[in-house]
Amino acid sequence: MRDLIVDNKLDRVLVFTSTRARADRVLEDLLKDGFEAAVLHSERTQAQREKALEDFRNGKLRVLVATDVAARGLDIASLPCVVNYDLPRDVETYVHRVGRTSRAAACGEAVTFVHPSLAEELPRFSEFLGFTIEPENPLNIVIRTKAEFDREFHEAKRKRSAAATKSAAPVRRRKRKRNAPPPRLKLRIPLSKRPRPTPPRRRPKPRTVPARSR
Numbered sequence: 070m071r072d073l074i075v076d077n078k079l080d081r082v083l084v085f086t087s088t089r090a091r092a093d094r095v096l097e098d099l100l101k102d103g104f105e106a107a108v109l110h111s112e113r114t115q116a117q118r119e120k121a122l123e124d125f126r127n128g129k130l131r132v133l134v135a136t137d138v139a140a141r142g143l144d145i146a147s148l149p150c151v152v153n154y155d156l157p158r159d160v161e162t163y164v165h166r167v168g169r170t171s172r173a174a175a176c177g178e179a180v181t182f183v184h185p186s187l188a189e190e191l192p193r194f195s196e197f198l199g200f201t202i203e204p205e206n207p208l209n210i211v212i213r214t215k216a217e218f219d220r221e222f223h224e225a226k227r228k229r230s231a232a233a234t235k236s237a238a239p240v241r242r243r244k245r246k247r248n249a250p251p252p253r254l255k256l257r258i259p260l261s262k263r264p265r266p267t268p269p270r271r272r273p274k275p276r277t278v279p280a281r282s283r
Contacts, residue, residue, distance in 0.1 A: 070084070070095070070098065070099065070102075070152070070154075071099075071102045071104075073152070073180065074104070074131070074132070077150070079131075079149055079150050080128070080131065080149065081125065081128070081130075081131060081132075081133075081148060081149060081150070082131065082132045082133075082149075082150050082151075082152055083125075083132075083133050083135065083143075083145070083148055083150070083151050083152070083169055083170070084132060084133070084134045084135070084151075084152045084154055085135060085136070085137065085151065085152065085153050085154060085157075085166045086134060086135075086136055086154045086155060087136070087137065087155050087157065087158075088136070089110045089111065089112055089136060091154065091155070092108050092109075092110050092134045092135070092136055093108060095134050095154060096108045096134050099132050099134070104131050104132050105129065105130045105131045105132070106130060106131065106132040106133065106134060107121035107124065107125065107130050107132075107133055107134070108121070108133075108134045108135070109121055109122065109133060109134065109135035109136070110135065110136040110138070111136070111138055121133065122143070125145070126145060126146075134154075137157070137162055137165070137166070141165075143169055145169065148169055148170045148177060149170065149176075149177060149178065150170060150177065150178045150179070150180065151166060151167060151169050151170045151177070151178075151179045151180070152179075152180045152181075152182070153166055153167075153179070153180070153181035153182065154182055155182060155184075156181060156182075156183050156184070156187055156190060160193065160194055160197040160198075163181075163194060164198075166179070167179040183204060188204060191204060
């Protein structure tokens with residue numbers, strides 16, 4: 070995201086995400102990179118949403134991250150770029166996101182990040198839009214289907230588990246000498262449950278009878 074904004078010298082960017090958690094995560098990364106940014110989703114109060122939208126329109130914010138539900142009906146003039154941080158599920162949502170830019174016959178650009186496992190979904194969007202979407206691969210990522218990705222993920226997980234089990238230190242057990250008696254078990258009984266010893270019986274003292282004088 071940082072390279073896209075800096076390399077293209079974009080002064081204002083509207084970023085769409087599918088979930089609130091992802092929107093907060095993208096906002097955190099943008100703030101760490103030093104961008105003036107804010108987030109717009111349903112967990113924000115109405116006052117916070119209006120302030121974020123007003124600051125974005127006035128140029129105080131360079132990036133505004135929003136979800137699909139919170140961005141309904143947004144009207145921002147001269148918005149140069151819209152970024153789909155993740156591919157939407159349906160084409161109508163994609164059209165709604167892209168429609169935030171190039172309004173009133175103005176020029177705009179839309180960029181969509183697509184995971185390699187979802188590249189097979191692009192022909193469905195191309196058929197609806199009426200033109201071919203040619204994905205770019207600047208990082209030279211090997212494009213795999215979701216089934217191939219899941220198979221490689223589980224295979225790597227199995228190898229890591231086998232390596233961890235092999236490298237684990239064996240448990241050393243104490244050997245008992247031959248013909249040695251088994252160890253005695255020491256039972257600890259709490260004081261409250263121990264039997265109280267019976268006190269010894271006291272013998273009665275013999276009675277001494279005084280001698281009578283004759």
